[in-house]
Amino acid sequence: xxxxxxxxxxxxxxxxxxxxxxxxxxxxxxxxxxxxxxxxxxxxxxxxxxxxxxxxxxxxxxxxxx
Amino acid sequence: xxxxxxxxxxxxxxxxxxxxxxxxxxxxxxxxxxxxxxxxxxxxxxxxxxxxxxxxxxxxxxxxxxxxxxxxxxxxxxxxxxxxxxxxxxxxxxxxxxxxxxxxxxxxxxxxxxxxxxxxxxxxxxxxxxxxxxxxxxxxxxxxxxxxxxxxxxxxxxxxxxxxxxxxxxxxxxxxxxxxxxxxxxxxxxxxxxxxxxxxxxxxxxxxxxxxxxxxx
Numbered sequence: 475x476x477x478x479x480x481x482x483x484x485x486x487x488x489x490x491x492x493x494x495x496x497x498x499x500x501x502x503x504x505x506x507x508x509x510x511x512x513x514x515x516x517x518x519x520x521x522x523x524x525x526x527x528x529x530x531x532x533x534x535x536x537x538x539x540x
Numbered sequence: 541x542x543x544x545x546x547x548x549x550x551x552x553x554x555x556x557x558x559x560x561x562x563x564x565x566x567x568x569x570x571x572x573x574x575x576x577x578x579x580x581x582x583x584x585x586x587x588x589x590x591x592x593x594x595x596x597x598x599x600x601x602x603x604x605x606x607x608x609x610x611x612x613x614x615x616x617x618x619x620x621x622x623x624x625x626x627x628x629x630x631x632x633x634x635x636x637x638x639x640x641x642x643x644x645x646x647x648x649x650x651x652x653x654x655x656x657x658x659x660x661x662x663x664x665x666x667x668x669x670x671x672x673x674x675x676x677x678x679x680x681x682x683x684x685x686x687x688x689x690x691x692x693x694x695x696x697x698x699x700x701x702x703x704x705x706x707x708x709x710x711x712x713x714x715x716x717x718x719x720x721x722x723x724x725x726x727x728x729x730x731x732x733x734x735x736x737x738x739x740x741x742x743x744x745x746x747x748x749x750x751x752x753x754x755x756x757x
Contacts, residue, residue: 478599479608480542480642482721483700487547491704496546500641512639513597520593524740527586533743 541611541654541696541722542636545644552703557649560626563657567626574620581620585628588616591740592632595733602725610729611692613659614685614737618667618747622660629656654695663688667749677750681741686734693722 487494504512528534548556574581595612602608616628630652636642643651666684675683697718698711705714741747 477606479606479722479725480544482606483696483718484544484547486717486721487700487704490706494549494704496544497550498546498644498646500545500637500644502638503641504639509640513599516593516597516635516640520590520595520597522590523586524590524594527583527590528740528743530583531580531587531744 542643560649625660659692685737
């Protein structure tokens with residue numbers, strides 16, 4: 475996985491402002507493989523919700539909407 | 541555009557959180573008001589949340605070698621208006637902050653402000669401006685949602701620059717350093733995001749902003 479821009483911004487702060495110490499940490503940090511699973515879950519959740527709502531809004535209907 | 545947990549000084553984090561809370565609260569009130577007027581609002585809201593969830597879950601490697609997220613704010617803004625987006629954004633960012641360690645609870649205010657307040661209003665004004673230029677609908681959607689997505693990153697860079705600039709250099713110089721991290725990765729992603737927004741808007745029909753604008757003229 476290539477480095478993310480979020481991490482690059484954090485790196486820039488760490489390099490240029492070594493006096494700054496983050497004052498909070500994530501309450502939960504998933505492991506790498508779990509992170510991928512959770513991202514996938516978010517993708518699927520989003521996709522399902524989007525497709526369901528578009529379906530209910532009549533997007534996939536064959537007859538044109540009036 | 542996620543500012544990492546703990547990476548804004550306390551004062552900044554607190555102020556962004558207060559600002560976000562005020563706007564999000566009024567966003568919830570707006571959504572409730574719209575739910576009474578239009579039966580389809582709930583479904584449109586669902587589509588907006590789904591789209592934002594879907595796009596911001598895609599951590600896409602870009603041609604520059606680093607990866608980043610699209611924003612997914614265009615569809616909701618066009619379907620329901622920018623004032624409902626804080627609700628959509630805060631749900632998405634909360635999910636990512638709590639479960640994925642992307643962003644954080646202390647930076648939730650700042651991240652919501654850039655993603656779901658600043659970005660959607662940029663989309664809105666760009667769309668309205670282009671309506672005056674009479675560009676075709678799909679071009680308006682494409683440009684507004686692409687540039688709006690980029691604007692989110694511009695605002696994140698501003699938030700970071702505000703908190704982190706050397707005594708000698710201005711906020712502008714620091715902003716430039718941060719935006720140079722985001723821009724190369726984000727530009728191709730924004731174009732892709734714009735295209736996806738066009739596809740969905742084509743399927744869903746006319747934008748609410750178009751109706752609003754027409755009724756005002």
